[in-house]
Amino acid sequence: MSPPLIGITLDWEPPGGYSNQPWFALRENYSRAVVEAGGLPILLPHEPDSAEAYLERLDGLILTGGDFDVDPACFGAETRHPTVKTKDRRTAFEFAVTRGALERDLPVLGICGGQQLLHVVLGGALIQHIADEVPGALNHEQPNPRTEPGHSVRVMPDTLLYRITGADELAVNSAHHQAAKDEPAGVVVNARAPDGIIEGIEDPSRRFCLGVQWHPEYAVSAGDGKIFAAFVAAAAAS
Helix, strand or coil: CCCCEEEEECEEECCECCECCCEEECCHHHHHHHHHCCCEEEEECCCHHHHHHHHCCCCEEEECCCCCECCHHHHCCCCCCCCCCECHHHHHHHHHHHHHHHHHCCCEEEECHHHHHHHHHCCCCEECCHHHHCCCCCCCECCCCCCCCCEEEEECCCCHHHHHHCCCEEEECCECCCEECCCCCCCEEEEECCCCCEEEEECCCCCCEEEECCCHHHCCCHHHHHHHHHHHHHHHCC
16 A cells, blocks of 8 residues: 655755755654655645645645744735735745635644644634733743754644543643644644643544644654654555
8 A cells, every 4th residue: 555645845955055056954753754654745836726646645734933924914904014024926826726725625734823824824813923812821932942842732632633642631842833723613723832822723623633732743642653653654545
C-alpha cells in the first residue's frame, strides 16, 4: 500500500540569507515528522491558481507556521496592529488550498500560524497581539529553545485532540504573538493555555480538521508524535 501523499505549505522569504533571489523555506522536521508517521511529504509552493490541481493528488494537507500573520482584513478587522507582518501571496494560496481541502473533506492539520489561518477560514477572528490584548498573558514567544516546552496546555475532554493524545495536559513549545480570538459556529476549542489563550481548535463535522498553536514537529511530548500519526492515518484512509 502506497503511503498517503501529504502536502506541506512552504514559507517564503525575500532576497537575502539563503539566496539573492526570493526563496521558499521549510524546516526539515516538518517532513521528518510526516515520514516517521508513515506519510510521503510533498512541498507546496504558492500558486493560488494551482490549488485544485494540487488537491487532486493529495491525501492530506499541513498548514505550517512562519514569521508572518494573516491580514486582519481577512477576518473583518478595521484596524491593524503595528506588529502585523503579512505575506499576501502565501496567504492567498493557503486560503485557496485550505478551502479546497475542506470542501473535499481531506484531513487538514494546522500548525501555529497554520492553525490561525485555519481558524480564519472556518469563520473565526484573531487576537492581533496577545501582549496588548490579554492582560497578564504568558509570554507566548518563549525565550528558551523550541525543542523545550514553553508552557503547558489543558486539553478539553470529548475532543479529537483528547482522543488522539489521551492526555488532560500537554507540555508544548510556544512561538506566537497572535492566537484564535473566538469560537465560531462549528469550531470547537480543544486546548487552552493557563492564561486562557486558545491553543487548539477542531471541526468535528469533518473527518479530520485539527489545529494546534504549538509546533508538534519538534516532538516535545509523546502527544506530538500521536498528532502526526493520527493525521497521517486519516489521510491513508481517504
